[in-house]
Amino acid sequence: MTDQGKSIVANNNLWVGTLVRSREASLVLLILALTATTNILNPRFLSPQSLKDLMLNVSIIALLVLGQTVIILMRQIDLSISSIVGITAFLSGTLFVNHPGIPNLVVVLIAVGAGLALGAVNAALIAWGKIPALITTLGTLYIFRGADYAWVHGRQVNAVNVPGSFLAVGTSTCLGIPLLTWIVLILLALFSIGLRQYRTGREFYAIGSNPGAAVLAGINVNRRVATGFLISGVIAGLAGALWLARFGTVDATAGEGIELSVITSTVVGGVAITGGVGTVVGAVLGALLLSVFSSTLVFLRVPSFWQQAFQGAMLLLAIAMDAYLAHRHALRSRVKWSHV
């Protein structure tokens, strides 16, 4: 083969490679392909109502994914978010029940404050108690949920007791997009800019890529890790308040088990569980992909009992493919370097 031919092939590969390597692009492609296929098989997949439901379904998970991304970037993990959501969701509900006429914003602020306080418990134990995040947040997952159960104990907040203006956040739309989704999109933009442009944001990446080097570079690792868990707590508190707006009914079990969906979304979205790699946009796209996928299973009338297995297989496929592409990329760049 001539040199020219070789370079054309290489060029082609480079272009495709860049596209595939950009996690966000490949996620968007996957989402589009999945949507198109499902829509051909069942044209109501893209009906306005089903799109609205899809956006609402993904919103709260996507919101939590923002906080989790910051954590995982630093090679940490936060399992306790689902319990924080449970507590703050019920807290928001009881505020409406016990203080009729309380402004919505005050309720949201209190929920966020509670989330911050619970996040501070994690932050203190991890940053200053020197307990690994996995253990701390597994522990607080139990403790916060236990406290939630002990406090709520079979009570329930019903939609009747929540003002319509608050529930509207979970139902009404603006420019065809639900308000709840707008909130997530705005926060996504803020997080994305913050992580990319600001020093603090870059430091999160530095800590995850190489904690030792981060210390040597003069980054206050403890403080950044603590900040991360505070952010995660705040986000979970906000998600709790929005949970109430979305579902209207809240009991002690609100949010149970969503920590796994959130982590799964984050990982599928290309945030490496080993830290330092990934973007919030990718992570939110990961959440969207999983949501579209489970919606597809419903539309294609896959029996309920098969859905869990499909979702597990999907996660494995996503991370395996990711590793494969990264591996090939690494091999190719090694080859390229050897030519130089």
Place this chain on the structure above:
Amino acid sequence: MSENESSTRRLARRLSWEAILGALLLIAISGGGFINKDFLTAENWANLLANFVEIALMALPLSLIVITNEIDLSVASILGLSSCLLGLLWEFKCPMPAAIVICLFAGALCGALNGFLIVRFRLPSLAVTIGTLALFRGFAFILLGDTAVADFPPEYAAFGLGVIAHTFVPAPFAIFIFLAIVFWVVLHHTTIGRSLYSVGGNQTAAFFSGVNIHRLKMLLFICSGTISALAGIIYTFRFSSSRADNGTGFELSAIAAVFLGGVMVQGGKGTITGVVLSLLLIGIINNVLTLADVSNEILRIVTGSLLILSVLLPNLIASTRERWRFMRRQREIAAPV
């Protein structure tokens, strides 16, 4: 005065996590006996031990996995899958011994899938086993759906419920005791055990010192799958019930027990003795609190707090020790002047 101090220091140095767990265990047992007269009865102990036998079984291989700085979250799903498979095979008139062997083999296969993805694709075990947690549970639901199998042969059910003659030790718990001894020997008295610690401590160093890391991890995950399947079989006989949701959420309890037992999440450290002590401690505390009519909600808080304290306390002890050492050095430097 100084002699006194040095003896405290010596005590502190010897105060290993196992010793603390042992002391806590004694306090829990005597406290339990003091609070409730029913606590120290043979009947209660038989129930107490039987209650956590599945979690205890899964915690053994899990300890070794955590020592090598990996994790397996799929254990409880393998338990559920094996329970469903056993029920289904029995319904299709498969002889019970053959069904048991097939289930163990299926468990080994599940473990091999975990191991394959983690070792060959170099994927993080946390992500892989979150995936297989859903996958294996999904298989269980595909196998049995909303049905349940319950008509297991009485002799097997009797094994699940029975105790060893003349003791209060439940028959399934005897299997755990046997396996705990095997794991103890393997981890603390064989080269395999030493390689496990070295892999957890420093993977690269272990590689260059000739440890076949891939094969070791593969074996560990297969072992974990097989023993989780065994736990599934025991669960099935203990409750004469094979259902897709059997054992949901057990993985967190098993992991909590491993961490509480002093196995470090960063790998390289931990003992089987510690894990066994922590299993007993959790089981006893649960039992004592239940006997005292403390609500289930509080039990969760206690479990979570124990988990956090299990790391916080050794950390505090270590930092105190560090401070002592620092003070002693200061004094030594100061002395000649």
Place this chain on the structure above:
Amino acid sequence: MNNPMNQSITIKIAALILSLTILGTTSHGEEKEIKKGLKIAFVPKNINNPYNVIETGGSMVACKEMGVEGKVVGPSDPSASSQVSYINTLITQRESAIVLAANDPNALIPYLKRAMDQKIKVVTMDSDTAPEGRSIFVNQATSEGIGRGQVQMLAKEINNQGEIAILSATPNATNQNTWIKFMQEELQKPEYKGMKLVKIAYGNDEDQKSFTETQGLLQAYPNLKGIISPTTVGVAAAARYLSTSPLKGKVALVGLGTPNQMREFVKDGTVKEFALWSPADLGYLAAYAAAQLASGNIEGKEGETFTAGKLGSRTIGKDGVVILGPPTVFTAENIDQFNF
């Protein structure tokens, strides 16, 4: 160490004296007395479900009336294995009777048999075990009546025509599965040949899961005409989804729900009618049945009669089943008369 023996002898003597007095009173045709010093424990499916809280609340009222020491214990997750550890503990605590809503029809049997061997009376309510595991099952209404009644109710609303779906609790819930079996039998009748059961979905008795499952049902089956949700959590979540969707009033929803949870949906026209017995009365009746058993006044044989406070007298039917009575049907007209 001799204490328990002495105790049991004194109890036996007391029982002898009591039974003599009871014999004396019955000959006069009066109510049989409840023994003094009884201890009854109530084990619901899980302690956080609002329905279960109302139910055991009724039990505790009955205990107070009878002068019986009652307590509610149980797991926070609705699984059989966690109920077993409570049953074992209650055996050790030598309760006079255990009243239980079983999470599995078979898994608890060996442990309940062990309880009965130790002279502890076992009563199930709400959700039964196989008959050998208990003396009496206090059923809401006949399972057959509940199942068939739901189909009849829905058929009336949709004129016996169209696709229907069921939104159940967990895939293994005993009572729901029994009712569904009778629903399917009822649907075999020729008058329902225009109705087709297209799917049984499982909301796991979680509000959020039931909500999204309803959404999925409507998306996957656009011609769906009606939904039956025989669980209080499911029917409330389904109603909430329907009430904010364009399909409100077009898709019929019937089920078993509590009036307080369903009030607004009946008033806004999402739901025309639904049914439920009084959960508190069910718990109340079960407490009386257990106390009468433990007092030796009845043995759980077919044809025996016992009195249950405000509910009057009940006769034990085949297989030890006691029926509370036909469920109440709630509509916009009568719903305001109920508060639970």
